Amino acid sequence: MATTVLRDEDDAARRQEKLERINEALLDRLARIESRRGSAWAVFQAAAALEKEVAARNRDLEKALQNLGERNQELALARAAAEQANRSKTRFLRAASHDLIQPIAAAKLYLETLGDTPLSPQQQDLLARLGSAFASVEELMQSVMEMARLDSSRVRFNLQPVALDEMFGRLADEFGPIAAAKGLRLKVATSSATVESDMVYLRRIAQNLLSNAIKYTPAGKVLLGVRHDGDRIWMEVHDTGVGIAEADRSRIFDEFQRLPNDGVAGMGLGLSIVRRACGRLGYPIEMRSQPGRGTMFRVGLPLADEPKISETTSADAAPAPEGLAGLTVMLIEDDAGLRHAYEHLLADSFRMRVASFGSSADALADPTAVPDVIMADYNLGYGDTGLLAIAGLRNKFGVVPGLIITAQLDDATVEACADLGIPVHPKPISATQLRAALENAVHEQR
Structure with missing residues (x-):
């Protein structure tokens, strides 16, 4: 009897232990299920929140794109208005310069005709002063017209081989007396180089650089020469003039800009024309200067392979023998x-x-x-x-x-x-x- 009771107790203990293990397993499984369900719920909640955030960002993006479209349209209208204003400005400058040049041209011809008549010393002095005043106005008008042409989107260049030696010779003849009148030495180097350029605008660039150098050189010399650099050359203008301070170098190519207290006659347009012409022709331009010791400007020009073109084909070619009387x-x-x-x-x-x-x-x-x-x-x-x-x-x-x-x-x-x-x-x-x-x-x- 005692043995049976013990066996029953052992069986009950085993069943209880088994039930406890089953209970633990069920509880563990339930915990795992709850854990997985909690993670899925969290993921679901996160996905729902993300979807709302994406929808909000999409609305913000659509609004931003709409605003950007409106700004682009406003910018396009502003650009069109600016281009129209620039064209109107160019037409106005051309028309105004044309109308102003007409009476200036007449006045200059009257003055030259008057100069062929007998005049007293006082009258000759007044005539010279009048001629100088009209020459200044003429220079300003011509510069304004050149700037208007270079600002025009329709400007076209006649690119052809240009012999530098011949152009330099004509520049020496043109600026030699001007330099000599100031007591300066003008040296123009010889060059066998032929470059690909527009003859008229290239000469204008050189003229402006030489004129600027002579104006700002109270004593010493001015040099025009070239320096070879691979498939291009640098046309250089050196002077021993006043030089350009560091603070003034960023503005010297702007319109109507001159060095402070220079006392030099001029409108401050020469270098602005040089910058415009070089920019439209694709020529690099560089400047080096030391205050009190001088300045060097140089322009990079592409070399030409074709035979050179004589500059005497330009509009101011040397005159033929006289023979107008009676015609x-x-x-x-x-x-x-x-x-x-x-x-x-x-x-x-x-x-x-x-x-x-x-x-x-x-x-x-x-x-x-x-x-x-x-x-x-x-x-x-x-x-x-x-x-x-x-x-x-x-x-x-x-x-x-x-x-x-x-x-x-x-x-x-x-x-x-x-x-x-x-x-x-x-x-x-x-x-x-x-x-x-x-x-x-x-x-x-x-």
Whole structure:
């Protein structure tokens, strides 16, 4: 009996232990299930929160894109307005410069004609001062027109091989007397290099750099030369002048900027034109300077492989032998004041017979005038041009020498004149330049 009781107790203990193990296993499984369910719930909650955040960010992004679109549209409108304003500015500058140059050109011709008459010393001094004043205004107008042309998106360059030695020789002839008048030594190095450039603008760059160097060099010398560097060369202008302080170097290429207290005449536009021209032609420009010891400007130019082009094909080529006296010049100029000044100069100084008209229609309608040479303004007003006048007169009289003198010296005008083989010259034109232009035109047709 005791054995049976013990066995029963052992069985009960084993069953209890087994039940406890089962209970522990169930509790452990339940805990694991609860743990997994808690993680899934947390993930679900996190996913729901993330979805809300993504939706909010998408709304913010859509709003930002909408705002960006609106800003881009505003910027596009602002850019279009700025470009239109720039075109309007360029047209205004051209028109204003043209209208201002007309009376300046007339005044200069009157002064040159007056200079051929007997004058007292006091009158000669006043005449010289007037000429200097008009020359300053002319320089300003020409600079403004050049800047307007270079700012225009339609400017085109006539790239061709340019012989530097020939151009340098002409620059030496032009600036030698100016340097000598200040007691400076101008040295122009020889060079056999031929570069690929626009002849007119390259010479203008060199002229402005030389003029600037001479103005700011009270004593010593100015040097124009070249330095070879692989497939390009550097055109360099050195001077022993006042130099440029570090604080002024960032602004010297801006418009109407001059060194403080320099006492030098000028408008402060020369270097601005140099920067614009170099920028449009793709030429690097560098400057080194030491205050009190001098400055060096240099421009990088690409070398050309083709044969050189003579610079004497430019508009201010050397004049042919004189021979204007007694010839009939047909003058077509719509500005009455300038036309009257031309008439005096052509008749009194050049001893030519003058038939003057205000339009091409008036010139073609005249039954008496048979010209030896035609001299016409380009813009005659109301769509009339000097090219139309010359073409009409050539149909009437045959091939007659002609030239265009204009303040509207843009690319389109130059190309149109070149197509008809008619030389074009900028206003205002001096008496010497006009004589040379007429002689060249007549000589080339003989």
